[in-house]
Amino acid sequence: MDSSVVCTDTFATDAGVKSGHKKNISRDVESDIESLYKAVPQIAKTFRIIDKIGEGTFSSVYLGEARLRDGSREMFALKHLIPTSHPTRIAAELQCLTVAGGRENVMGVEYCFRKEDHVVIVMPYMEHQAIVDIIGSLSFEEVRLYIYHLLKALKHIHQFGIIHRDIKPNNFLYNRKAKTFALVDFGLAQGTADTQIELLKDLVGFRKAPRSVFSEKNLNSCISTCTTKQETKTQLVKPTKTVALSSRRLPTARGGPTTVRNQKVQRGVHQPLTCNCFQTDRVCNVCLSRKQQVAPRAGTPGFRAPEVLTKCPNQGTAIDVWSAGVIFLSLLSGRYPFFKASDDMVALVQIMTIRGSRETVQAAKAFGKTVVCSRELPRLDLKVLCETLRGRRADEVKPIDKPKLECEASDEQAQKQACEASPQLSKSQDKTPKDSSRQNCQVRDEQGWDTVPDEAYDLLDHLLDINPTSRLTAAQALQHPLFKHL
Known part of the structure; x- marks a missing residue:
């Protein structure tokens, strides 16, 4: 950590100072801050945690203040990783911040605290807008x-x-x-x-x-190697697997054994394992026997x-x-x-x-x-889509393979129509003069949305x-x- 930061027990002992910035925070946040102080006591020697500014599945982020040697105070973001995180995962995140962070718009790391399975990563605090x-x-x-x-x-x-x-x-x-x-x-x-x-x-x-996707009990229920011309819902189909079927018996839905039929198997030759439940409301034994695909979904x-x-x-x-x-x-x-x-x-x-x-x-x-x-x-x-959603067009979004709509924002009437189509401006039009639509369009034009280049x-x-x-x-x-x- 920067040597200019003073490590002192002032923050740990002065309860009044520690709680001085907590007047507007909830009791739950206050309880979380106290819990963090207890879990990682060495934090209190350097930082006064002011607020909880973020919370995710794997971590919580706090705003902390440190007193520098010149008497000034600087804000830092303290990321507390949940104790269930794997040590290798935590170390890998730290290494990413250390090796690649601190430049080219990538956040760096200042310091790291650890007490048993609790880890706190200290980073520069950047005030930002959501x-x-x-x-x-x-x-x-x-x-x-x-x-x-x-x-x-x-x-x-x-x-x-x-x-x-x-x-x-x-x-x-x-x-x-x-x-x-x-x-x-x-x-x-x-x-x-x-x-x-x-x-x-x-x-x-x-x-x-990974967990099963599409909220189905078994993804393999929509698996097949064949194609059909019948109308169906959108489905994903895994490629067929090649397995040996000699003397293989698979359980039926009722629990009894059955033999895969219509499969000619020669010794030393692997035949493709296919199913016949594709586009039906049941899951066949072939699909039930297949292993789930493993791929990152984070x-x-x-x-x-x-x-x-x-x-x-x-x-x-x-x-x-x-x-x-x-x-x-x-x-x-x-x-x-x-x-x-x-x-x-x-x-x-x-x-x-x-x-x-x-x-x-x-x-x-x-x-x-x-x-x-x-x-x-x-x-x-995409241009028609974005302009329509922004209220720059009063026309409906058309497919790209059809004739494109002509831009009608050049005259006064078209500008008024564009403003009327904008949901952001529609609520205020009833309480404004008749020429307010032109004024609102002028404000939007000053933001450059009337001249977005095709390159975008x-x-x-x-x-x-x-x-x-x-x-x-x-x-x-x-x-x-x-x-x-x-």
Whole structure:
């Protein structure tokens, strides 16, 4: 830790000072702070914990104040990892912060406390604004800078072979006034095949089998090697496995033994194991006998890439780029969160409605999956979609393969229609003069949303490429014409 920080017992003994900043916090937070002091007593010698500023599945973040040698005081963020976290996981997160942090918009680490199974990571505190609170007032230039700096951080960590796996606005802090950014929370990070973070290599042995997706009792109930022309719900199909069937008996649904029929087995030749329950309301014995696919699924719903949703075993840094694309889509459309699904299947369908079912099926084949859809969903024009959601267009969103709508924002009547279509402005129109719509449009125009260049939607299209092999890397995205002036 910085030698300028004074380690003193003042904070530990002066109860009045410790509680002086807790007048406006809840009793639960106050209790959590006291519990942290007891769990890691050495914290009190250096820091006075003021408030609890964040809480997640694997950690809680507190705001702490330290007194420096020159008499000044500095704020720090103290991340308390839950005791159930695996030691290797904790050490790997620390190594990511130590090796890659402190530069290129990536949060660094100042110090670390440990007492038995309690670990507290001390990081610089950066005052920031939540995207959900400011998304309606952001200008296009602010959005452009935000995505630029996010991609810059991703390029930096990807050079070390770090896959963040949880890219979302809450993990990319933004100080609007100072125009500073910081990528945080490497608690779910994994390493690439050539990662420079040694501890990330050790995490492979500690990965747990993922939970079943799509909220079904058995994913294999929708598995088949055959195709059909009948209409069905959207399903994922795993590739067939090749196994020996000689004298193999499988349990029936009623518990009695049965023999797989219609399978010609020759000695030394493995025949493909197929099923006949595809698109039916039952699960056959063949499907019940198959092992569950194991693939990483870590991440936040709504930001998971298609290859994560389909449980592709080969996942790389492209999943972080997809998440950045989802953030960009939210900022351009003014809707956050943009995707919100109850399970992975619904999330995949939501992606299809934007990117198209045909494109999704083709991309799935590229990474060894088969997606079956009951009807074709056309790919939407991202520019028309974002402008419509922002109220810049009064027209409905049309598929990209149909004639594009002409921009009608050039005349006064079209500007008025655009404002009337905006849900953010509709509530205030009844209480304002008749020319208020023109004034509101003028305010929105000053934010630059009437002159968003086509390059922005072109970059968005490449970031949201369904196929991870053709998706832009963070380094390639930074060379995009949208950032030529940066």
